[in-house]
Each structure stands twice: as structure tokens, then as C-alpha cells.
Amino acid sequence: MNLSFNDLTVNFSKYNSKTLLSDWHWLIGKNRIPILITAFGEPFVQETGSGEVFFLNVYEGLMTRVAVDLDDFKEQLNSDDFSEKYLPIQAVGDLRLAGKMLSIGEVYSFKVPPILGGTYELENIEVCDIQVHFSILGQIHHQVKDLPVGAEIGSVQLNLVKRPWWKFWN
Template sequence: MTLNDLTVNFSSIDRKKLLSDWEWLIGSDKLPVLISAIGDVFIQSLNDNVVYHLSVATGSLREVAKSTEEFRALLQSRHFVENEFAPKIVNGMRESGVLLEKEQVYSFKILPCLGGYFSLDNLQATNVEVHFSIAGQIYNQLEDLPTGATIDSIKLNLEGRRPWWRFW
């Protein structure tokens, strides 16, 4: 399995808008540089070129490289690729017949923060824009809740967005 098998081409998507629902966490000075098939994204700061990993599974951001060159070197590391791109999960989804189409990622049906499991049964192919928008809005609403809090409802802002059920 190659890195191309583990990533998603998003060249036709507006990079500035793609992560707008995550600005509460990442700020407005970062752009996506690489999206994994498992729905995480590597973003780079426009100010200092530091590369970060945004995990949609955990709703967290962490620094992975101080520069583009350091990030490229990490992409050559088998250990890094296995940990960050989950080839076993991607392969499992493919073997179960769930293949990604253009601009899709494997996304949680139910996010782990809402009680979803880290299992192949809880993953589906989803449009990349829908994936990041919904997850970003959910994590933003949950940010200040204490652990174990009861969640009665979640509100999604779909104003000005392409309807989630339309992928054209």
C-alpha cells in the first residue's frame, strides 16, 4: 500500500474553507496539506511552516514537524505512516467492500466523543467537506462540557453550505 492509497486528493476543494468549522481549535492561519483516508488532516501554519496533525477521532491538534522538510522526512518513515495513516484500517475497509470515491474519506458514523466505537463497523465513506464540517461543529459544541456530561442535542449550521445529501 502506497501513501497515495492512504491519502485523499482534495485539489479541487477550497483549502481555506475546508477547515473553517475547526478554526476554534486551529486558528485561521493554517491550511491543509495532506488528508488521510481515515479522515485526519495535516495542516501547516502560514506563519512559521510548522505542520500539525488534526485528529477527527479525538478532536485534537498536535505538532508533528517544525518544517515542510521535516514533514516530508516523516512521510518516509514506515513507523510514522503506520501510526498516522492506519493502513490496516484502510485495507480492512477496502476488503469489506467500502471503497473511497473522489473527495471521500472514511468517517465515523458516530464520533467516539458521542459514544461511537473505534471499529470498522463504525466507519463509512463520506464526502471530505461534510466530514470536516460536521465533526468540527460537534467538537466545538462539546469543547467546554465536562467528561461524562449528558448531551441532549447537537445543532449543525448548514447555512450557506452545500446540502450534505448532495455530493455534486
């Protein structure tokens, strides 16, 4: 199966880039905005002051600097090594072959996140609303960030935003 760059990334232009990652502000700060999001809902964020670009691994709760500025980032995107490391080519192809296609505003996400013991298997991956994906994973990682590796997690609490019925799509 041939995949295009658009198959490996998602269009998030209908969302407010300043608030889309608000449940991750505890890690990324408020001065970083998403500039590219992979099909697995892992964003590349740019520091608004310095222009540096970072990769937010939402499954491990880690952020890594990947480029000194936007030009450097664009150049790296053309590198096969960079694409293999950050773009989930094989997994997206497998999911598409299994009939799991993304619509606008959706990403692939784990039913049970790896941080809570979920496996990296196709059966544990579902199509998810992008805002729900970022909100849930950001809240979970924030709650467990200070626990030692291997600690048992008894429960997590999620702050679900209630909206009027006529605003269910935002």
C-alpha cells in the first residue's frame, strides 16, 4: 500500500492551536503550539519565541527537541531516517488495510494507553477524536508523572468538559 504524507499526518486546522494541547501545558508550557500532528496523534510543536521544534510523545509523556527552527524541521521531514523515526508508516498502513480509516479531526489512539498497561497491537488501536485523544492522554500522564516506573495505578480521574447540546462538535 502506498501512503502519502497526508495519510501519515492529520489536518487539525479547524481546531484552536493554542488550546488543542491545553491538557499538556504542564509539560510543554503555554508558548508551544502544534505545527504538525501524526496520524497517531503525536504533535510536533513549535516554541513561539525561539522557533525551536519539539516532538511530543503522548504515549510516553516525553518531549524532545527535533529542530532549531521551522526551516530545519522542514529539511528533516525530507529525511528517510526522520520519517521512519517519527511517522508511523507501517502501523498506519496496517490499520488502513484493516479498514480503520481516519476522517478529519480523528487520529489513531490506543483503547488502553500503554502507560496504563495497554499493548502496542492493532487490536488495541481505535479511531479517536483528536481533542479527546489529547485531553485524556494529557490528563493521565499528568497524574502519573511522579510515580516510579512499574508502579501500580489504581485509578485515574478525567476532567470531562460538558458542553451545551448545540456545541457538541467543538
